Amino acid sequence: MRITITGRNIELTDGLKGAVEEKLSKLEKYFTPDTDVYVTLSVEKERQKIEVTIPVKGHIIRSEQVSNDMYVSIDLVEEVIERQLRKYRTKLVAKKQTAEAYFQPEFIEAEDDTDEAIKIVRTKKFGMKPMYPEDACIQMELSGHDFFVFRNAETDEVNVVYKRKGNTFGLIEPEC
Numbered sequence: 001m002r003i004t005i006t007g008r009n010i011e012l013t014d015g016l017k018g019a020v021e022e023k024l025s026k027l028e029k030y031f032t033p034d035t036d037v038y039v040t041l042s043v044e045k046e047r048q049k050i051e052v053t054i055p056v057k058g059h060i061i062r063s064e065q066v067s068n069d070m071y072v073s074i075d076l077v078e079e080v081i082e083r084q085l086r087k088y089r090t091k092l093v094a095k096k097q098t099a100e101a102y103f104q105p106e107f108i109e110a111e112d113d114t115d116e117a118i119k120i121v122r123t124k125k126f127g128m129k130p131m132y133p134e135d136a137c138i139q140m141e142l143s144g145h146d147f148f149v150f151r152n153a154e155t156d157e158v159n160v161v162y163k164r165k166g167n168t169f170g171l172i173e174p175e176c
């Protein structure tokens with residue numbers, strides 16, 4: 001793989017380049033050596049963003065990840081691309097298309113060992129006594145979760161409060 005790294009509003013240090021190359025080198029098992037990978041690192045205020053683009057056979061495998069830490073964004077982008085590649089392989093095999101020019105034969109012929117179906121692994125039941133949205137926010141904080149489902153005392157409808165960036169909260173109400 002040929003990795004091309006560019007930066008916008010960020011100095012490309014050897015540490016950043018090394019982290020990108022180390023993470024993306026895990027993808028070499030999927031691609032042929034002449035595959036191009038384009039990486040753009042950028043910083044906008046608090047947002048540390050990485051964009052990875054891999055053009056293959058008329059398609060583009062792309063992922064964009066944003067976090068407060070560039071190294072976290074780099075870790076996340078590699079996982080997303082691997083997941084996209086497994087889906088793409090399944091699609092190629094289903095359509096009996098050839099992609100040997102871009103992918104390693106072992107990758108194309110490998111059995112799909114991960115099931116992408118949605119699996120519910122835990123169910124919770126709880127009583128929903130009526131409360132006001134402000135009280136629901138307090139309960140959410142006490143529970144340590146990012147959201148809280150409750151019955152609104154004013155409307156008697158099921159609502160959700162959730163945490164937003166900047167230490168603010170959001171409220172989701174059903175449309176009547």
